Amino acid sequence: MPHFHIEYSANLEEVVDMQALCEAIRAAAASIETFPTPGIRVRAIRVDHVAMADGDPKHGFIDLSVRLREGRPEDVKKDAITKIFAALKEAMAPVMETHSVALSAEMRDIDAALSPKFGNVRDHLESSP
Template sequence: MPHLVVLYTGNLDAVVDMPALCRELADAMLAVRDEDGKQVFPTGGTRVLAYPAPHFAVSDGGAAGRAAGDGKTGVATDDPGEYGFMYLNLRMGRGRSDATQKRAGSALLASARARLDSAMATRHIGLTVQVDVGPEVFDAKHSTLHPLFNKT
């Protein structure tokens, strides 16, 4: 933990460099500090995983965008005008302050917008960032990654 899962409409692959976005989101997570200036998320535990949806239906399928005639045709697929959508869900363990949780969400939103705003200038794209913290019913970890970063 923390894990950031990015779900997005597959048509965004044509207009967004997803590997670069994943790296930027991970870097944004690693830069988050708490009120004492300590790194919030452990380097070895930070994960960003992105999954395109090859099949999707968003809103009215682009009809309102085409009717608006605003030039945002969304020609990212063979269906001109189809909308795009991206959902970022950060799941973190308990114990961080509300302010730290909001700081993490704001950092992810800023990072995603830095990558998406140019595409959003010409296409209709929805972006949602959600931070979830909850009681774990079961939480077990086994990793050879953490020792790389926990050297004293």
């Protein structure tokens, strides 16, 4: 953990490099001590049907949901979401100069007892010198 889910309005598809945005979020998360690198997952899902604000289809959104295993202190989580949201805002700044975009983020804990995990990603990471 953590898992980052980006939902974005389809009208941003042509103006936002979603792979680059995923990488920006991944890199920001990897720089935060409380997030173990092997557990970081960032995914983006396009939302085709959207109604926003005054109904004008020019408006777009990016909603970032962060799920992480419970147990981190509130101040650590607040610091982490602040850094992640700053990375999102920085990545989106050029687009927001010319497009109407709403950004949001939410971090929530996952009950470890109800969220089994298994994987071998750690076995396939390059060793650090």
